[in-house]
Structure formats: C-alpha cells, structure tokens
Amino acid sequence: MGPIIRQTLIVILPTVAAYMALLVLSFVLYPQSPGRMLDPVKARDTFLRTPPAYLTYGSSAVARSGRTVVLLGPSNVSFGFRPNVLNAHFPDLTFHNMSLGGTNIEGMAAMADLVRAMRTDRDLTDVIFVAGLWYGEFQHNEALRERTPVAQQMMRFGLFERADDGYRRTLPLRLFEVSVEALRPYFLVRSILTRDGLLFGDDDTGLLKTRGNQKLVCTDRLRNGFRSASSGSLKQYGSSQFDALVEFAREVQVLGGKLVLIDLPNPRCMTDVDSVWREYQIEKRPFLTRARMHGALYWNFQDINEDRYFMDGTHPNTAGTIEIEARFSAGLAKEIGTLFTESPPH
Amino acid sequence: MSIGSPLFFLACFVAGIICFHKDRPYWKIGFLAFNFGFVATFFSTVETILPLALFCISGFVAIRISERYRGIAALWAIILALLILFIFLKKYEITGSQAAFEFDYPTIGLSYILFRILHLVIDSREGTINRSPTLLEYLNYVLFFLTFVSGPINRFNEFQEDHDSRPRNIPGNEIAAALDRIVVGLLKVFLVSVCAYQVYLNLPLTIASDPPGTGFALRLPDIVQFWFSTDAGDSTLRFSLRYMLRCFAFLVYMYFNFSGYMDIVIGVGRLLGFRIPENFNAPFAANSFMEFWSRWHITLSDWFRTYLFNPLLKTLAANTSSRNAGPYLAVPSFFVTFFIMGIWHGTTPAFVVYGLMLAVGVSVNMAFKTFMQRLLGRKVYNSYSGRTVCKNISRATMIAFFAFSLSCLWLDASEIARLVSVLGMFGVLKIWITASFATFLAVVAWDFAERCIMYRSHLTTDFLFITGIVFLASVWGDVGGFKSLLVDLTGLALPAPFFALMGASLILLSGRLKLITAIQLEDVRPHLRRISMHVLFFFLALLMQTGTVPEFVYKGF
Numbered sequence: 001m002g003p004i005i006r007q008t009l010i011v012i013l014p015t016v017a018a019y020m021a022l023l024v025l026s027f028v029l030y031p032q033s034p035g036r037m038l039d040p041v042k043a044r045d046t047f048l049r050t051p052p053a054y055l056t057y058g059s060s061a062v063a064r065s066g067r068t069v070v071l072l073g074p075s076n077v078s079f080g081f082r083p084n085v086l087n088a089h090f091p092d093l094t095f096h097n098m099s100l101g102g103t104n105i106e107g108m109a110a111m112a113d114l115v116r117a118m119r120t121d122r123d124l125t126d127v128i129f130v131a132g133l134w135y136g137e138f139q140h141n142e143a144l145r146e147r148t149p150v151a152q153q154m155m156r157f158g159l160f161e162r163a164d165d166g167y168r169r170t171l172p173l174r175l176f177e178v179s180v181e182a183l184r185p186y187f188l189v190r191s192i193l194t195r196d197g198l199l200f201g202d203d204d205t206g207l208l209k210t211r212g213n214q215k216l217v218c219t220d221r222l223r224n225g226f227r228s229a230s231s232g233s234l235k236q237y238g239s240s241q242f243d244a245l246v247e248f249a250r251e252v253q254v255l256g257g258k259l260v261l262i263d264l265p266n267p268r269c270m271t272d273v274d275s276v277w278r279e280y281q282i283e284k285r286p287f288l289t290r291a292r293m294h295g296a297l298y299w300n301f302q303d304i305n306e307d308r309y310f311m312d313g314t315h316p317n318t319a320g321t322i323e324i325e326a327r328f329s330a331g332l333a334k335e336i337g338t339l340f341t342e343s344p345p346h
Numbered sequence: 347m348s349i350g351s352p353l354f355f356l357a358c359f360v361a362g363i364i365c366f367h368k369d370r371p372y373w374k375i376g377f378l379a380f381n382f383g384f385v386a387t388f389f390s391t392v393e394t395i396l397p398l399a400l401f402c403i404s405g406f407v408a409i410r411i412s413e414r415y416r417g418i419a420a421l422w423a424i425i426l427a428l429l430i431l432f433i434f435l436k437k438y439e440i441t442g443s444q445a446a447f448e449f450d451y452p453t454i455g456l457s458y459i460l461f462r463i464l465h466l467v468i469d470s471r472e473g474t475i476n477r478s479p480t481l482l483e484y485l486n487y488v489l490f491f492l493t494f495v496s497g498p499i500n501r502f503n504e505f506q507e508d509h510d511s512r513p514r515n516i517p518g519n520e521i522a523a524a525l526d527r528i529v530v531g532l533l534k535v536f537l538v539s540v541c542a543y544q545v546y547l548n549l550p551l552t553i554a555s556d557p558p559g560t561g562f563a564l565r566l567p568d569i570v571q572f573w574f575s576t577d578a579g580d581s582t583l584r585f586s587l588r589y590m591l592r593c594f595a596f597l598v599y600m601y602f603n604f605s606g607y608m609d610i611v612i613g614v615g616r617l618l619g620f621r622i623p624e625n626f627n628a629p630f631a632a633n634s635f636m637e638f639w640s641r642w643h644i645t646l647s648d649w650f651r652t653y654l655f656n657p658l659l660k661t662l663a664a665n666t667s668s669r670n671a672g673p674y675l676a677v678p679s680f681f682v683t684f685f686i687m688g689i690w691h692g693t694t695p696a697f698v699v700y701g702l703m704l705a706v707g708v709s710v711n712m713a714f715k716t717f718m719q720r721l722l723g724r725k726v727y728n729s730y731s732g733r734t735v736c737k738n739i740s741r742a743t744m745i746a747f748f749a750f751s752l753s754c755l756w757l758d759a760s761e762i763a764r765l766v767s768v769l770g771m772f773g774v775l776k777i778w779i780t781a782s783f784a785t786f787l788a789v790v791a792w793d794f795a796e797r798c799i800m801y802r803s804h805l806t807t808d809f810l811f812i813t814g815i816v817f818l819a820s821v822w823g824d825v826g827g828f829k830s831l832l833v834d835l836t837g838l839a840l841p842a843p844f845f846a847l848m849g850a851s852l853i854l855l856s857g858r859l860k861l862i863t864a865i866q867l868e869d870v871r872p873h874l875r876r877i878s879m880h881v882l883f884f885f886l887a888l889l890m891q892t893g894t895v896p897e898f899v900y901k902g903f
Contacts, residue, residue, distance in 0.1 A: 001366045004617055007521045007870075011529070011878045015885045022889075147548060156891075158348065189889035190823055236557070 022185035029188070033181065034058025037087065038096040040078050047184050049191045051078075052149035055098050056114060057159075057180045063118040063173050066126060067093045067340060069332075070115055072108040073132030075101040076264045079315045080132070080324040089329045090336075100149060104137045105244040109251065110148040113166040116255060117154070124256030128339050130328075131248070134264045134314065135280035138234055138241040157183060165255055214311040218269035222313065234279045242287040249294035258339050259296040261288070262328070265303070265320075267310040297339075299331050347387040349495060349607055350535050357384060358614050361491065365618045368513045374482045384491040385455070394451035397435045401456060404431055405463035406484050412467045413478060424467055432460050438693040454495065457690065459488045461499045461649050468653060469502070476503050483509060490620075492611040496604075498625040498645040508620045518870040520616065526877050527613035530857070533884050534606025538853060540891060541821050541846035542599035546756075549592050553764045555580035573780070577770055585768075590781050591843065593749040596756060598850060601629070604643075633737045635711040635744045636680075646687070655683040673716045681709040691755070699762055700754035707747055738793070742786035746778055795855060804876065807859045814852030815883045819890040820845045 030047035034054055038061050043054035062068060069090075071081045077099035086095045098111050108131050116124065145151055154160040159179060160167045169176060245261075252259040271277040288298055301324060309320030316324055332339075347353055357380075364376050389395045408424045436453050466484070469475045479487065479502065487505050488494075516524075555576055566583070574583040605626040615622035625644050632638035639647045658679040666675060688701025719727045730736055754762065766774060799806060820829045821842050833840055 001362055003518060004362070004516065004521050007518070007525060007874060010874045011525050011881055014878050014882045018882060018885060158351065186889050186891075189886065 019185055022188050023182075026184035026188040030184075034061065036061050037083050037094065038062070038098055039083050040097060040099060047187050047191075049187055051100050052153050053187060055100065055111070056150055056153035057183070059098075059114055059118045060173055060177050060180070062096055062098075062115050063169075063176075065119070065123055068126055069093055069095045069128045069130060070112075071095065071097045071099055071130045071132070072103075072111050073099045073264070074103045074107075074134070074137060074314075075099065076134055076314050076316070077132035080264065080321050081130075081328065082321065082325065085325055086329065089325075090332065099132065103148070104140045105131075105241045105248060106140075106145045107148040107150065109244060109248040110145050110151040112248065112252065112257075113145075114150055114154060116165070117160055117163075117167040117169050126340065127257040128260060129252055129257055130260045130262060132262050132264045133245075133284075134266060135234065135276055136314065138280065138283070139237050139276070140241055157186075214317055216267055216269070216307050216310040216312060216317075218267070218307055223270060223273050234276055234283055239283075239287075242283065246287055246290045246294070249291035249296040252296070253294040259291075259294075260331075260335075260339075261291060261296050261298045263298070263300045263302050265301050265305045265309070265316070265324070266314060267307045268305045269307050270313045271305065297335065299328075301327055347384060350532055350610055357491070358618070362618055365620075366513045368511065368619075374486065374509075378482055378486050378489070381486055381489040381491050381494070385489050385494055388452055388454050388495075393449055397447055397451050397453075398455065398459075401431065401435055401459060402485065402488055404428065405459065405466070405488065406481060408463060409466045409470055409479070409484070412471045416471050421468070421471055425464065428460065428463060428467070432456065436693060439695065455489075458493065458495075458497050458499060461497075461646075462488050462502070464653060465499075465649065466502055474503075476506060479506070492615050492618075492620065492622060496607070497643075498608060498611075498623050499649050500621075500623055500645070504621055504623075511619065513619060516617065516619075519873075522870050522873050522877065524613045524616040526873075527609050527616070529877055529881055529884065531606045531609025531611075531613060533853070533880075534602040534609065536606075537815070537818050537884065537887055537891070538850045539599050539602035539606060541818050541849060542595050542602065544821065545843045545846055546592055546595035546599055549588055549595065551588050551592055552585070553761055553768055554585065555582055555768060556584040573776055576768065576773060582769060582773065586777050586780070589753075589765075590777060590784070592756075593753050593781070595843070595846075596752055597745075597749040600752060600755075601626075602850070630741070630745055632744065633731070633740050634715070635707045635747065636715075638744055638748065639684075639708065650683050650687050654686065655679050658682060673720065674713065677709045677713045677716070680712050681705045684708045695759040696754045696757060696762060699759065700751060703747075703751040703754065707744075707751065734793075738786055738789050739782075741789050743778075743782045745789075746781035746785045749781065750778060792851070795851075796858060799855070799859060807856050808876065808879070810852050810856035810859065811880060812883055814849045814856060815887045816849075817845050817852060818849030819887040821849070822890045825890060 026047050030045070030049075032042075032046050034046050034048060034057070035042070038055060038058055040051040040054060043049060043051045046054060046058070048054040048057055062070065069086070071077055071083070078097060078101065081095075081097055081099075083095035083097045087093070098115070100107060100111070103111075108129075112129055115127065115129075119127070154167055157179070159170055159176060161170050162168075171179060249259050249261075266274075266277065292298060304316075304320065304323050304327065309316055309323055311317040311320075347357065361377075361380055364373060364380055367373050367376075385398070386395065389398075405428070408428055412421060412424050436456050466475065466479065470478060483506060486509060487502055490500075490505070493500055570583070571581070574581060574586050576582055608625045612622045612624065623645050625646075627641040627644060629638055629642035632641050659675060662675045662679060663672070666672065682705070684707075685701040685705035688704040689697050691697050691700060715727075722730070731740070757765065769777065799810075816825060816828055819825045824830050829840070829845070
C-alpha cells in the first residue's frame with residue numbers, strides 16, 4: 001500500500017498546496033464571513049461575493065430559533081428594507097433580508113425552502129415570511145423552482161439534500177458553518193479570475209451599493225421603454241406565477257410560519273403609462289383572495305408612489321426606503337401580537 | 347455516500363487497509379463489515395434496509411436450492427419467484443398499491459443484485475461457477491462497495507479469484523495508470539457531465555408549437571418553414587431546436603456521468619486488487635445500433651446476451667423448420683431482449699416506450715442488415731457498409747436515435763404522448779432526420795479533427811486537455827477574459843452550450859489521442875507529474891463551477 005499512498009501524494013500535492021494557498025489568500029482578502037443578520041448588500045464584502053451564494057451559505061444565520069422576520073423578494077426589497085434599521089425598531093426580533101435581484105414568486109418560495117432546511121428542528125412557529133410583490137415578478141412563464149439561483153446553489157456541494165417537503169440540511173449546524181468556510185477557495189477563484197474579478201477587471205461594487213440620494217428623472221424615453229414595452233403584457237405569460245403565489249401561501253400554512261404579502265410601490269410617472277401595471281391590478285385579485293384564505297396577510301404599499309421616492313422605475317432611493325420602512329414598521333407593530341401568538345396549523 | 351466525494355475516497359482508503367491484509371484470518375468478515383457499512387450510508391434507518399436484506403437472503407437461498415434441485419422446472423420456479431419479489435420490492439407501477447412494505451425505503455442496488463443473483467442461480471445449476479459461494483463470499487459479491495450502486499455487473503468467478511488471492515505488490519506503472527483513470531473519471535463526472543447537465547437543465551422546454559413572435563417570425567426560407575411546421579401550419583422551429591439540444595445535452599451528460607463513475611470504480615478496483623470489467627468502449631465510434639450496444643453499458647448487454655438473447659434464439663431456432671426464416675430469427679430475439687432491457691431501466695410507463703424504442707431500433711437494424719446481405723450478398727454488403735460515407739451516415743442516425751430514445755428518461759408518458767400529438771409522427775421523423783444530419787456533420791468534423799492532429803505527443807495531448815478545461819471553466823465565468831476575447835474575435839454572442847461542447851470535444855480528443863499514441867508508462871515519474879498537473883487544472887476549473895453536480899444518473903435505475 002506504501003507505493004500507492006506515495007504516488008497518490010505526488011499526484012495531489014500541487015492541488016493541496018494550491019487549495020491551502022487559496023484558503024489563506026481568501027482570509028487575507030475577505031476576512032469577513034456572513035454575519036448573524038443577512039443583508040444582500042453585504043454579499044460583496046464577504047468571500048461569498050454573489051447574493052445567491054451569500055444567502056445560501058450564510059443561511060446558518062436563520063438556523064437558530066427565536067422570533068425572526070425573513071424579507072423575500074426581488075431587488076426592490078433589497079433596497080426597501082434595511083434589516084439593521086428595522087432591528088432598531090424591534091429589538092426582540094431578528095430581521096434577515098433574503099431578497100435576490102430579479103427573483104419571482106418561485107424564487108421566493110425556494111428561499112423559504114432554504115429557511116425551512118436551515119431552521120433547527122424545522123421549527124417555524126416564530127418565523128414571518130414577508131414577500132414583496134410587484135408586477136415584474138409575474139412576467140415569467142418558464143421558471144421552475146429547481147432552476148432558481150438559490151435552489152441551484154443548494155444542490156452544489158452536498159450541504160443540502162431534497163426532502164419530501166423541500167430540502168434538508170445534511171450536516172449539523174456547526175459542521176455546516178465549518179464546511180462553508182472550507183469552501184472559501186471555490187468562491188475566491190471566481191472573484192479573482194473572472195472578467196469582473198480582482199485580477200482581470202474592475203471590482204464592480206454593483207447596483208446594491210449605489211443606493212443613495214439619486215432621484216428619478218422621468219423622461220419619455222424611460223416611461224415608454226418600461227415593462228409593457230420591454231416584456232409584453234401579463235396575459236402572454238399565463239398564470240404560472242400567480243398560481244405559485246397561492247401555492248407558496250399554502251406551503252407556509254401547512255409547513256409553519258406566517259406569510260405577509262406586500263404590494264411594493266412603483267413611481268407614478270411609470271405606472272401612469274404602463275398598461276402591465278393596470279393589468280396586474282386586475283389579474284392579482286382572485287389569487288390574493290385565495291392566498292388570504294391560506295392565512296396570508298396582505299399589505300398594500302403601492303400608494304408610496306411619488307417620483308421623489310425612487311431612483312429608477314422600480315428601486316426606492318433613501319427617502320423611499322425610509323417611507324417604506326416606516327409603513328412596514330407601523331404595520332408590524334399593529335399585527336405583531338397576531339403574527340406571533342397564533343400557533344401554525346400543522 | 348456519493349461516489350467520487352471526499353468521503354468516498356476516505357472509504358477507499360479504509361477498504362485499502364482491509365484489502366492489503368487479505369492474508370490475515372477474518373479479513374473477509376472485515377471486508378463484509380466495510381461493504382455493509384458503505385451500503386448502510388444509503389439508508390436512513392435500520393428499518394429501510396430490510397427490503398435489501400430480504401432480497402439478498404432470498405438470493406442466497408435461491409442459489410442453494412438451484413444447486414440442489416437441478417431440474418428445469420425448479421430453475422423456472424426460482425427465477426419467477428425472484429422476479430416477482432424484485433418487482434414488488436422495486437415498487438414497479440404495475441404492482442399498483444400492493445406495496446411490499448408499508449414504509450418508504452430506497453431501492454438502490456436492487457436491480458444489479460438481481461442480475462448477480464440470477465447469474466449465480468443459472469451458472470451454479472450449469473456448473474460453470476468455479477466453486478459454490480459461501481455466505482461471506484456471496485454477501486461480499488452482491489454488496490461489493492465499488493459495484494453495488496450501479497455495476498458494472500462483474501461475474502462471480504473473477505470476483506472469487508480476486509477475493510481469494512493474496513495481496514500483491516502492484517507495479518508502479520499500474521498504480522500510475524489506475525490513478526490516471528480515477529482522475530479522468532473525476533474530470534468526466536464533475537466537469538464535463540456537469541456542463542452538459544447545466545445545458546440540459548437550464549433549457550426551457552414547453553411541449554407546444556412556438557408562441558407568436560418566435561419561430562417563423564425569423565422569416566426563414568419556405569423549405570425551413572415547411573420542415574419545422576405542424577400539419578396545421580404552426581411553427582415548431584424553436585421547440586424542435588430546443589428539444590434536439592436537450593436530447594444531445596442529456597446524452598453527453600449521461601455518457602460522461604456514467605463512464606466517469608466507471609473510470610473511478612475501475613481505477614480504485616485496480617488499486618485494491620479487484621478486476622472490474624470495462625463498461626464502455628468508445629460507443630460513439632460504433633457503426634450500427636447493434637454494435638453500439640456492444641460498446642455501451644457492456645456488462646449489461648453481455649448479461650442480457652448470455653441469459654436472455656442466446657437462450658431465446660436457441661429456442662426459436664429449435665422450433666423453426668423453415669430455412670428461409672433462419673437468418674431473421676435474431677430479429678424477434680433482439681426485440682424481446684431490448685424491450686425488457688428498456689423496461690428494466692425504470693418503473694413507470696415511460697420506460698415501456700423506452701424499451702419499445704430500443705427494441706425497434708435494434709431489431710430494424712438487424713432486419714435491414716439481414717435483408718441487405720441476402721439481397722446484395724455478404725461481400726458486396728460489407729464493402730458498401732465499410733465505406734466512410736455509409737459508416738458515418740449509420741453512426742449519425744444511430745447517435746441521433748439513441749439521443750431521442752433517452753428522452754424517455756426525462757419525459758413522462760403523458761409528455762411523450764403530447765410530443766407526438768403536437769408534432770405528429772411525421773414531425774418526429776423530421777426532427778430525427780434533422781438531428782441525424784447535424785450529427786453527420788459533427789461526426790465528419792470529428793474524424794477530420796482527429797486526422798489533422800498529425801503531431802501526436804504528450805505536448806499535444808496536454809495542450810488539448812488544458813484548452814478543453816479552459817473552455818469548460820468558461821461556461822461558468824469569463825476566465826481571464828478568454829470568453830470575451832473569443833466573442834470579440836468572432837463577433838458572435840457565443841452561448842454556454844458552445845463552450846461546453848468545445849470543452850467536452852477537446853477533452854475527448856485528448857483522450858482519443860492518448861489511446862492512439864498508446865502512451866507507454868516506462869518511466870513513471872514524468873507520467874505522475876503530468877497527472878498531477880492535470881489534477882491541478884481540473885481543480886482550478888472546478889473552482890469556477892457554479893452548477894449543480896447531479897446525482898449519478900444510473901443510481902436511479
């Protein structure tokens with residue numbers, strides 16, 4: 001057996017050395033690991049670099065029990081809800097912003113799968129899922145939950161496995177966290193070698209970091225080129241995402257937790273001319289009714305639609321974020337007794 | 347435990363320690379404990395392992411009975427009993443709600459154990475087994491950790507020889523060759539097949555005519571419009587292209603996934619002193635569908651040839667008096683054999699369609715060959731079929747047909763029915779012809795590329811290998827601006843499937859070159875250095891990967 005071990009060592013030694021070097025380099029370049037409060041804005045500061053990887057492998061933050069609010073949705077939610085600000089309003093709750101740019105309803109459901117997979121003992125009694133809705137999410141007809149970025153990340157390294165009711169973590173929490181740290185070289189190589197990486201391109205800080213005081217300048221070109229022009233009417237996509245919304249509500253009802261649906265605002269200058277927005281107002285009604293029948297709450301924030309609250313057609317600027325957070329905090333303070341006292345109908 | 351995972355190699359190390367102590371007493375018990383421990387990792391509770399245990403014990407009892415009662419009736423009774431037990435334990439849909447056990451359990455390994463048990467039952471009765479297996483030998487054989495999940499279906503005589511042999515010093519060049527084999531396997535499984543799987547997984551496919559604004563909206567020539575349209579005149583262009591791409595992506599995924607796993611287990615087997623039979627032999631170089639099956643999943647084909655096809659042909663021949671029918675007798679035998687082989691792959695109605703497709707493919711191939719040989723004479727037929735153009739046409743139609751057959755593994759029965767109803771039988775035929783034509787061009791290009799590389803050396807092999815790796819890594823990211831450079835140079839928006847295809851082709855070409863040059867391993871050290879360089883590049887490319895490593899494709903069968 002000696003010659004076999006010797007030859008095997010010769011074969012793998014350069015690779016082991018490369019791995020160790022990358023591991024050390026990763027700790028030097030990105031000392032920060034995902035924290036105890038998830039916020040996709042921070043993804044680029046950690047070794048995980050991209051929001052899907054950050055949310056998936058940093059999800060040990062949601063594993064621990066305790067009253068938790070998980071914010072789901074597309075980039076509108078990434079901009080509109082800052083977990084540290086919300087946490088200051090509700091110190092007894094833990095907020096995690098688990099939104100992902102471009103996500104649709106199935107993407108949110110996949111994120112809820114991730115939370116369920118991580119949560120110790122699959123206890124979701126203390127979890128509120130807050131799902132941000134806007135009509136862009138319903139302009140998808142071929143997306144499957146398995147193909148969403150988070151679902152794909154979950155199946156990458158064998159840290160999760162499929163279960164009857166979604167996914168299951170394969171390792172105990174501590175081992176999971178150690179395994180994620182051991183994967184540092186995987187994430188480092190991409191962040192070095194790719195075109196937008198450290199070595200060959202500019203380290204683009206991304207849209208999320210540019211949040212600030214920009215204000216929307218509503219030009220005709222912008223108005224006419226928005227969703228109805230670029231993505232067509234809602235009808236051509238069928239009702240797959242609306243159905244997914246009802247199914248998502250049903251899953252939360254059955255598997256535990258509470259679901260709050262929030263209709264996110266868009267600037268008036270866009271919605272005034274956007275036929276898809278009008279279509280959405282009509283199409284959503286029966287599906288929202290069905291989602292409510294599964295215990296979901298519905299909060300409408302679409303009236304926070306003054307142009308001064310936005311930086312572009314969908315994303316709120318700082319003023320908009322403050323307004324949205326204030327409205328959300330007020331709603332949560334009002335309903336908090338109901339949301340956390342009712343036991344889930346398992 | 348996933349084959350190829352770090353845990354698997356750790357297990358191999360433990361197995362190595364056991365296998366290098368074959369001269370010690372009780373090593374067989376230790377080896378059985380190890381095999382059992384490996385198998386147990388696929389089961390969540392003790393209860394769920396019961397069906398497998400029941401099947402293994404039934405198999406041993408069946409072997410003992412067949413040794414004692416050698417009559418043909420007893421043999422049939424034993425085979426029938428084993429098959430019925432297998433069908434219930436495997437939870438075939440035909441059993442309806444009649445579950446063998448109330449609880450849910452994995453059925454992993456059952457199919458391959460059935461093949462091994464039937465081989466032992468039949469051969470024990472015929473006396474072709476060197477020595478009747480003891481319970482320990484039998485259990486180590488059916489639960490052997492390298493072949494438990496999905497073969498290859500090794501024969502007992504060979505296993506017993508290796509099992510009984512004393513540990514030997516493996517020469518340095520054999521170790522290097524085995525390590526090389528394992529590295530190639532890992533590369534196939536974790537890089538090439540993952541790329542193909544990504545293409546397959548991320549290609550949306552709605553079985554319907556093209557929606558307005560796609561397909562014919564591209565204003566293609568009339569002939570193309572006619573070719574890709576339904577009887578009602580709706581465009582199926584976009585759907586057909588996606589369907590073909592998906593079929594080929596799945597074929598590439600399946601080949602690299604399956605053959606990669608085989609490379610790993612064969613390589614590990616060599617190091618542990620177990621000869622594991624080859625399961626693939628350049629299947630896409632086959633010139634006919636029949637030849638293909640002697641190169642793809644070889645041990646399964648061999649098993650079916652030995653235990654089903656040959657007895658069936660003998661029976662038919664014995665019961666047929668007409669001399670004219672003689673040459674055609676193989677046709678129904680092939681049909682039955684491949685139909686059953688297709689059904690074996692799964693428990694749902696889609697696999698009946700798969701079995702039918704394989705059966706029709708092989709039997710039509712056989713009937714055509716027999717008919718043409720009788721019409722033209724064997725000599726003339728052989729001279730025609732040996733021509734390069736004929737060979738390539740045959741290869742292309744065969745590969746395209748097999749790629750379509752495999753779609754039964756990812757479509758369910760209702761989707762297959764919908765596919766036929768949307769396209770019509772003529773539409774399906776048109777897609778096959780189109781895919782065959784595209785494959786023909788690919789096959790010609792491949793042969794040309796092989797001939798072009800005149801300077802066959804380690805340097806060329808390494809260059810092709812590393813370039814292939816860079817292409818594969820580019821599927822997930824713009825490595826060092828390589829992707830952008832190609833896009834800028836060609837002026838084309840090159841998609842991920844292009845990079846996956848180029849990467850897979852270059853790595854395959856590098857492998858072919860290695861075979862052609864028949865590299866001799868006289869001096870082991872330089873060879874080891876080359877392998878370690880390959881491992882390093884493979885590792886770096888692996889770090890670029892953002893895709894999911896799929897489950898071993900044959901694990902589900």
